[in-house]
Amino acid sequence: MAVQKRNVKVDVITMGCSKNLVDSEFLIRQFKAGGFEVAHDPEVSKGEVVIINTCGFIGDAKEESIETILQFAEAREQGKVKQLIVMGCLSERYMSDLKGELPEVDKFYGKFDWKGIVNDLGLEYRADLRNERSITTPAHYAFLKVSEGCNRGCSYCAIPIITGPHISRSIEDIKDEVQRLRDQGVRELQVVAQDLSFYGVDLYKKPSLARLVEELAQISGIDWIRLHYAYPAGFPEDVLRVMRDTPNVCNYMDIALQHVSDSMLKRMRRGVTRQQTIDLVDRMRATVPNLHLRTTFIAGHPGETDEDFEILKQFVRDARFERMGVFAYSHEEDTYAYKNYQDDVPDEVKQARVEELMAIQADISRQVNENKVGQTLKVIIDRPEGDGFIGRTEYDSPEVDPEVIVKGDGLQVGQFYDVKITAAEDYDLVGEVE
Known part of the structure; x- marks a missing residue:
């Protein structure tokens, strides 16, 4: 399937989260260095080669990825696309199944086999470009992935199955990438990881998020640093001091709490209790004035009772998160919950609970916004x-x-x-x- 000519037109389609987007950007840089013409998420696909970077996290995301593959598989059959390649999380997780069900796809790759894709398209993978990306976001901001994988054993989550254990990037490596992004005009960093709380434990034998953020904040030209996807158990509270005392670290923390009733936290294998969660939120707000917290919750996890849900609703009212999202539980193959629990909350109940929580949050968000009028x-x-x-x-x-x-x-x-x-x-x- 190798393409032997230059000036090949490639369309890269990215599904799912910002971490996938970063992967696509590294891949696009390799293609452009080899002389390919690359479009990312074009409104109208015109590429000879289409590469779909899939998401395999939960049911809705998998369905969207499959629908996108089928759309381009039809274009491949009609001769509108010469080669169709699928990579990313869905491909990593279900490669053997996909190969059997989608013969129109020329080749499937795992989440991290960028070198294989580049080589198979007739280019030489350039290791010297490993920290260079062709960013697809507006030029003034970029997502910065500081680690890969996860060591947690949350009942509902397939991420460790897909990405493997947590692997931190070195601070030196991350700083090198940030300096390159800065030189491209990036002024704002969205720091992302599957688990920011665990950053550095594998490399430096202790949580090192605060040290990383301090060093990134010293890079000239970076005006805002914003932190996403922390974990409550073992949260590195020293990063709050850095946030409070460092002007270009935004007073913003994205921390996925997922639930708050003790019975659900235990069934979810979250490693924290309700009181520990409440105390952590209180300490975060006390340490960082005007901190804006973003969190997510799961509605309808196996075993979630009406009482569990009432506890969660009251917590949302009391904690008054500035930003919040809610997901309906998805029963994912090979997870702990899939193997050990019945998916016993009806879909209509899950969705009703999602809507009820979001209605509570809508009122809170309106009040948060109204308080900013005049500022x-x-x-x-x-x-x-x-x-x-x-x-x-x-x-x-x-x-x-x-x-x-x-x-x-x-x-x-x-x-x-x-x-x-x-x-x-x-x-x-x-x-x-x-």
Whole structure:
């Protein structure tokens, strides 16, 4: 299947999370270095070669990945695509099944076999480019993956099955990548990992997130650093001091709590109790003034009773998370829950619980936004839209959090402005440059 010519057009389609996006960006850099013309997530695919970087985390994500593969498999059959390649989490997890069911796909690769893809398309994999990416986000921000895999044994999660154990990147390696991103114009980092709390334990024999963040914050030209996907058990609380005392570390933490009733935390194998969770949230807020917390919860895990759900609802009301998402439980093959529990909460109950939690959160989010009216906040501009611009504050991660609708003209994308907030909507803010 090797392509022997240059100027090959490749479309890379990325499914799932920002960690997958980072993988795609490293791969795209290899292609461009070899002279290929690459489009990422094009509205209309025109590539001779289409590479789908799949997600295999939960049922909905797997279904979306399969539908995308089928769409391009049909294009392959019609001769609109010369080669169809599938990689990523779904491929890593179900490669043998997919090979049998999707003969239209030319080749399947695992999550990390970038070298194989590059070589099979007639290029030489360049190890000297290992820390270089062709970013697909707006030029002023990038996602930064600092580790891979996970050592936790949460009942519901297939990630360790897909990615293997936790492996931290060295601080030196990460800094090298950040400096390269900075030189491309990146001013804002979204630091991501499957488990930020565990960062450094394998390399440095102790949690080292605080040390990493301190060193990244010293790199000139990086204005904002935002942290995503911490774990409550063993949370490295020294990073809160760094957040509080370091101007370019955003007062923002994404920490997936998943539940709060003791019975559910035990069944989920989360390694924490309800009281420990409450105490951690209280300490986080006490240490970092105006901290904005993002979290996620799972509704309908096996064994979740009405009482468990009422405890969770009350916690959401009391904790008043600034940002929150809820997922319906997905019974994933080969997980602990799949092997040991019956999927005993009906789908309609799961969905009703998701909607009930999100309704509670909608009221909280509106109040959080209303409290910002009259404040002047630092805002980075992401894009022009309509008669104005769309930006974000330090409390807003791209794509998942609220935005700021900034009225006016003449603003520059990727630049920071002091914006006075004049109105609040359910999820977004409205403001004017001072």
